[in-house]
Amino acid sequence: MTPVIVSRQNSALFSDHEQVWADNAASSPFFGNVYVCFAAFRGQEKGNALPAPIKVARSTDGGDTWSEGQLSAATNNANVPLGRQDCGVRTDSRGTVYAFWQGGDVVQGSVLNAIFVARSFDGGQTFETARAVAHFNQCGLVDPVSGDVTFDGLAGARDGSFPSLDIANGAPTGARASDEVVVSWCDGPTSKPGSAVVNEQALVLWSTNRGATYSGPVVASPATDRPDFPAIAIAPDASRVYLVYDNFLTPWQATTASARGLQGVVRSATPGAGGAPGAFSDLHRGAVGDARGSSANSLAGEFLGDYNNAVATMSFGVSVWNDVRNAAACPAVDAYRQSLSAGTLIAKPAPNADCPATFGNSDIRAFTTAP
Numbered sequence: 001m002t003p004v005i006v007s008r009q010n011s012a013l014f015s016d017h018e019q020v021w022a023d024n025a026a027s028s029p030f031f032g033n034v035y036v037c038f039a040a041f042r043g044q045e046k047g048n049a050l051p052a053p054i055k056v057a058r059s060t061d062g063g064d065t066w067s068e069g070q071l072s073a074a075t076n077n078a079n080v081p082l083g084r085q086d087c088g089v090r091t092d093s094r095g096t097v098y099a100f101w102q103g104g105d106v107v108q109g110s111v112l113n114a115i116f117v118a119r120s121f122d123g124g125q126t127f128e129t130a131r132a133v134a135h136f137n138q139c140g141l142v143d144p145v146s147g148d149v150t151f152d153g154l155a156g157a158r159d160g161s162f163p164s165l166d167i168a169n170g171a172p173t174g175a176r177a178s179d180e181v182v183v184s185w186c187d188g189p190t191s192k193p194g195s196a197v198v199n200e201q202a203l204v205l206w207s208t209n210r211g212a213t214y215s216g217p218v219v220a221s222p223a224t225d226r227p228d229f230p231a232i233a234i235a236p237d238a239s240r241v242y243l244v245y246d247n248f249l250t251p252w253q254a255t256t257a258s259a260r261g262l263q264g265v266v267r268s269a270t271p272g273a274g275g276a277p278g279a280f281s282d283l284h285r286g287a288v289g290d291a292r293g294s295s296a297n298s299l300a301g302e303f304l305g306d307y308n309n310a311v312a313t314m315s316f317g318v319s320v321w322n323d324v325r326n327a328a329a330c331p332a333v334d335a336y337r338q339s340l341s342a343g344t345l346i347a348k349p350a351p352n353a354d355c356p357a358t359f360g361n362s363d364i365r366a367f368t369t370a371p
């Protein structure tokens with residue numbers, strides 16, 4: 001197989017958080033089209049921080065050739081605040097393309113984090129003007145070590161409140177489609193260090209009129225959970241909704257000395273009247289591990305990745321998540337990470353010599369409801 005370049009890269013341009021989707025309902029006039037949605041970072045522009053438009057590329061010949069279009073503004077400024085990131089794409093039984101992402105929305109002079117959507121009715125050739133369908137509070141706090149937002153603490157696992165989506169498009173034939181759209185994300189805010197108050201929630205928004213209007217959101221996680229990176233799927237006939245996320249068992253911590261419990265959670269619900277998801281209940285709770293046992297290559301922080309996902313068929317669902325049950329924390333690395341913020345930097349450890357053999361051994365785990 002010969003690789004095909006969809007988007008061009010150079011020293012001042014890179015694409016991030018891409019998602020690929022094939023129109024998989026035979027009822028669609030664009031059946032077989034392939035779409036890739038991504039944020040196109042355009043380097044550092046004076047006065048603006050990393051302008052990044054959302055783009056969608058389409059292929060009508062099985063991926064041999066591609067064309068792309070821009071769905072959002074590129075510049076970050078007072079009129080178009082915050083960056084745009086974390087794009088997802090799906091199609092319904094009529095071939096309508098839905099692209100969702102997060103970004104900043106100005107509402108009555110205030111800048112709010114928002115979930116945006118734009119649709120295409122001509123197979124991805126053109127898209128309607130994007131609109132915000134929900135606003136949210138950022139999950140996680142700014143980490144003084146990395147400067148990024150982390151979910152569990154200092155030098156912790158990076159975070160994001162990006163949208164996950166799915167559509168009951170009746171695949172493979174489209175005959176049993178309701179075209180219900182479901183969208184999930186993490187909503188905060190995360191409590192400051194020293195507080196045990198749990199604010200984070202996995203929220204679910206839905207539409208039963210092909211994205212014309214949206215209802216909800218409803219809370220899909222228990223009040224005691226701290227859900228990170230939720231991913232959602234709906235059966236092609238809308239008979240069942242599945243949700244998976246990483247659940248942190250401790251508050252955001254300003255120290256690396258204490259364990260940071262983490263487990264994968266899979267939940268489900270049965271949509272009722274009007275498409276509203278019913279009460280979500282647990283299908284599976286994974287074994288608990290310590291998130292400190294994960295690591296970026298630099299050792300300066302944990303790394304779990306934001307790669308949870310869920311898929312659903314007419315008869316079963318499959319969920320995957322980042323799991324650390326087999327990863328051992330390394331006291332030497334924990335001390336090094338703490339020193340990065342304390343102004344008393346110590347020497348970087350050598351994991352092969354200074355850490356347990358299973359330090360860094362994070363895994364991808366899966367759960368299926370199939371027999």
